[in-house]
Amino acid sequence: MTNDIEIVLDTRGLVCPLPLLKAKQALKKLSADERLRIWVDDKASIADLRLLFSTAKVQMEEVCTETAYYFLIHKKA
Numbered sequence: 001m002t003n004d005i006e007i008v009l010d011t012r013g014l015v016c017p018l019p020l021l022k023a024k025q026a027l028k029k030l031s032a033d034e035r036l037r038i039w040v041d042d043k044a045s046i047a048d049l050r051l052l053f054s055t056a057k058v059q060m061e062e063v064c065t066e067t068a069y070y071f072l073i074h075k076k077a
Contacts, residue, residue, distance in 0.1 A: 011038065011045070014042060014045075019049065020045055027052070035075075036072075036075075050062070058073045059074040061074075
């Protein structure tokens with residue numbers, strides 16, 4: 001069992017570059033062993049977020065639902 005804290009950032013309804021800017025801000029505040037779930041529905045932002053998280057020192061999981069898309073970011077200690 002894990003004690004990880006999950007922070008949720010909902011950017012659905014926002015268009016590029018706002019989801020990326022909000023994700024960068026949230027990533028800076030993320031502490032070790034915290035997780036960040038970022039909801040997005042702007043297709044242009046998905047590629048930008050993939051690039052951002054691929055260059056950060058985080059573990060990333062992508063999930064696509066019927067209505068939106070989210071990234072689950074885990075910052076390890």
